[in-house]
Amino acid sequence: MKAIRFGRLSAVAVVAAGALALSACGTDNPTGSNQSPGATGAAVSGTLTGIGSSAQGAAMDAWKTAFGSANSGATVQYSPDGSGAGRKALIDGSAQFGGSDAYLKDEEYESAKAQCGPDGALNIPVYISPIAVAFNLPEVKELKLDAETLANIFRGEIATWNDPAIAALNPGVTLPDLKVTPVNRSDDSGTTTNFTEYLAAAAPSVWTDKASGVWPSSLQGENAKGTSGVVKVVTDTPGAVTYADDSAVSGKLGTAQIKVGESFTTISAEAAAKAADASTPVAGRNASDVSLKLDRSTKTEGVYPIVLVSYHIVCSTYADQKTVDLVKAFESYVVSEKGQKDAQDAAKSAPLSSDLRAKAKKAIDAIKVKA
Amino acid sequence: MTTAPPRQAERAGVPAAIAAQDSPRGDKVFSTLALTAGCLILAVLFGVAVFLVVQAIPAFTADPADIQGGKGFLAYIAPIVIGTVIAAAIALVIATPISIGVALFITHFAPRRIASALGYVIDLLAAIPSVIYGAWGASFLAREISPAYVWLAENAGWIPIFSGPASATGKTILTAGIVLSVMVLPIITSLSREIFLQTPKLHEEAALALGATRWEMIKMAVFPFARPGVVSAIMLGLGRALGETMAVALVLSSGALTVSLVQSGNQTIAAEIALNFPEASGLKVATLIAAGLVLFVITLAVNMVARWIISRHKEFSGAN
Numbered sequence: 001m002k003a004i005r006f007g008r009l010s011a012v013a014v015v016a017a018g019a020l021a022l023s024a025c026g027t028d029n030p031t032g033s034n035q036s037p038g039a040t041g042a043a044v045s046g047t048l049t050g051i052g053s054s055a056q057g058a059a060m061d062a063w064k065t066a067f068g069s070a071n072s073g074a075t076v077q078y079s080p081d082g083s084g085a086g087r088k089a090l091i092d093g094s095a096q097f098g099g100s101d102a103y104l105k106d107e108e109y110e111s112a113k114a115q116c117g118p119d120g121a122l123n124i125p126v127y128i129s130p131i132a133v134a135f136n137l138p139e140v141k142e143l144k145l146d147a148e149t150l151a152n153i154f155r156g157e158i159a160t161w162n163d164p165a166i167a168a169l170n171p172g173v174t175l176p177d178l179k180v181t182p183v184n185r186s187d188d189s190g191t192t193t194n195f196t197e198y199l200a201a202a203a204p205s206v207w208t209d210k211a212s213g214v215w216p217s218s219l220q221g222e223n224a225k226g227t228s229g230v231v232k233v234v235t236d237t238p239g240a241v242t243y244a245d246d247s248a249v250s251g252k253l254g255t256a257q258i259k260v261g262e263s264f265t266t267i268s269a270e271a272a273a274k275a276a277d278a279s280t281p282v283a284g285r286n287a288s289d290v291s292l293k294l295d296r297s298t299k300t301e302g303v304y305p306i307v308l309v310s311y312h313i314v315c316s317t318y319a320d321q322k323t324v325d326l327v328k329a330f331e332s333y334v335v336s337e338k339g340q341k342d343a344q345d346a347a348k349s350a351p352l353s354s355d356l357r358a359k360a361k362k363a364i365d366a367i368k369v370k371a
Numbered sequence: 372m373t374t375a376p377p378r379q380a381e382r383a384g385v386p387a388a389i390a391a392q393d394s395p396r397g398d399k400v401f402s403t404l405a406l407t408a409g410c411l412i413l414a415v416l417f418g419v420a421v422f423l424v425v426q427a428i429p430a431f432t433a434d435p436a437d438i439q440g441g442k443g444f445l446a447y448i449a450p451i452v453i454g455t456v457i458a459a460a461i462a463l464v465i466a467t468p469i470s471i472g473v474a475l476f477i478t479h480f481a482p483r484r485i486a487s488a489l490g491y492v493i494d495l496l497a498a499i500p501s502v503i504y505g506a507w508g509a510s511f512l513a514r515e516i517s518p519a520y521v522w523l524a525e526n527a528g529w530i531p532i533f534s535g536p537a538s539a540t541g542k543t544i545l546t547a548g549i550v551l552s553v554m555v556l557p558i559i560t561s562l563s564r565e566i567f568l569q570t571p572k573l574h575e576e577a578a579l580a581l582g583a584t585r586w587e588m589i590k591m592a593v594f595p596f597a598r599p600g601v602v603s604a605i606m607l608g609l610g611r612a613l614g615e616t617m618a619v620a621l622v623l624s625s626g627a628l629t630v631s632l633v634q635s636g637n638q639t640i641a642a643e644i645a646l647n648f649p650e651a652s653g654l655k656v657a658t659l660i661a662a663g664l665v666l667f668v669i670t671l672a673v674n675m676v677a678r679w680i681i682s683r684h685k686e687f688s689g690a691n
Contacts, residue, residue, distance in 0.1 A: 081649065082649045084650055084652030084653075085650075181539040183540070183624075186623075186646050187647065187649070188646065188651060189650065190650070213650055214439065217626065217627055220626060220634075220636070221624075222538060222539070222540045223625060223635070224621075224624065225620050225646060229509070233509075236514050237540050240539065
């Protein structure tokens with residue numbers, strides 16, 4: 001018995017290693033069972049390699065640990081090299097999944113077919129993080145802003161906090177005669193992409209630059225490296241304002257309420273999850289793909305529109321059953337209620353709604369062995 | 372090469388007894404090892420250069436509208452080359468007089484015990500990782516120095532380099548330059564110290580015997596002898612300042628090119644690469660690598676100038 005079990009295990013390891021090395025060569029394994037083991041099943045083993053976004057790094061660490069302890073033979077490796085690197089790695093086959101703060105672009109989706117088969121790749125939202133507008137105004141606890149004012153502040157068009165445009169939105173609040181210092185990210189970042197996307201969509205008359213991960217260089221303003229960098233600068237500078245992952249904002253910084261429709265939405269995990277629910281599917285993709293086209297200029301009350309949605313991008317087909325089982329088991333866990341709870345505990349992300357989790361699970365269940 | 376004649380002279384001076392002990396085999400092994408090491412460093416340098424050129428080509432051939440900023444590679448690189456030079460220049464302007472002063476103090480003024488302790492502290496400065504300098508500059512120095520910038524902008528704002536409005540965070544190119552100056556200080560100081568120590572004692576004593584004060588002795592005997600060595604020490608410091616990445620990336624609030632040193636703005640090549648490379652893909656990677664190539668060429672030029680200055684004064688210099 002023991003010898004046989006050992007033999008099977010090592011065979012499994014060899015197959016898994018082979019799958020890693022040769023996944024591009026199309027080694028089929030038609031004899032494999034077609035059951036998909038759940039996150040709790042101990043049936044999966046092998047190594048899953050992912051490359052991608054650093055935004056989901058903290059959540060990924062939690063997922064890796066929990067998945068590894070539930071499946072003793074399985075390891076997940078994740079290298080937070082950036083979203084672009086993650087999409088590239090999936091397309092050229094150097095990783096089995098990519099983490100990205102944006103779903104595949106149309107041309108990337110086409111080129112992924114070479115690696116993933118004719119059904120292409122699947123974008124699965126796994127991590128939703130609300131982006132807070134954080135300000136340092138010692139006397140002001142609550143601040144309400146709309147998209148135009150926010151865009152004007154970050155373009156440097158509003159000089160002081162007691163500007164009439166801000167005062168009109170905040171009746172009854174004593175605003176200080178303090179210089180407005182907008183602080184942006186100096187590094188290329190998904191947070192900047194999502195924030196500028198929001199400004200460009202919700203205040204198109206003011207924010208005339210394209211949405212981009214790099215802050216427009218024509219704008220005057222302060223900047224700092226990384227989320228921790230901008231938060232530190234704003235904490236040190238009275239009158240400064242920045243945008244950052246809600247989880248990183250703490251201490252004496254306030255977070256602005258954003259005008260959506262006729263009312264103002266306070267940042268929260270629920271309001272962020274609603275933004276994902278209010279999104280529309282992206283055209284021209286695999287039927288079960290869950291790319292979310294966020295409606296940044298939504299008028300639906302209670303939605304917080306400045307969110308970052310990070311994806312796991314997986315192939316719809318893999319060369320062998322072993323990899324399919326592993327990917328399915330891992331991604332099923334990630335989008336499960338427990339997986340989302342683990343991420344929330346570790347990274348303060350907003351858990352996916354049950355509706356979105358069901359969609360993601362459906363996409364994951366469609367992953368199969370390459371025909 | 373220029374260094375060949377003295378070596379031959381040394382070999383000729385080796386006593387015959389020692390020369391006879393050299394086994395031909397050991398000699399051969401050693402010379403092969405040395406040759407390999409020499410070739411290896413050339414191969415690595417060549418490899419880096421080839422990598423940079425090959426990977427950078429797309430940035431030069433691409434449609435100018437596709438390059439970041441939309442105006443082609445030259446328009447992209449020019450401001451950050453100037454930013455790099457400004458930051459390095461500030462660093463050298465601050466660090467050079469201090470370094471030479473400290474080196475002179477250690478070699479010619481301080482009591483022996485203080486001198487060795489001071490030398491140790493200076494060397495310790497070189498051992499601090501640059502990310503620590505960056506963190507210090509970003510979270511302490513910038514905050515503390517910003518009132519001075521506000522004062523400068525108000526009182527000396529008519530000078531273009533101090534024109535306001537001053538940055539509220541203090542994360543300006545001047546702060547970055549100050550942090551860089553602390554980082555190049557140990558390089559210039561320790562090299563200068565070694566060079567000052569090599570001034571021929573006879574020259575110094577002759578100057579003193581002729582009635583020179585200590586300052587006159589330094590001016591007449593030490594400085595002329597040390598000039599090429601000190602220049603090459605400054606050049607090495609410049610190389611460090613040009614290539615410093617992490618400290619600048621953390622300290623500087625980057626932006627468009629500006630003359631004012633107390634406003635946020637400007638950017639250096641190394642920091643630009645470090646900040647944008649992690650999320651870059653496609654043409655943007657090529658653009659950043661091309662920026663790296665430009666930095667490589669600048670650094671190479673600086674080092675060549677330093678070598679040239681040393682070789683021109685080889686009979687005096689202690690650094691070759």
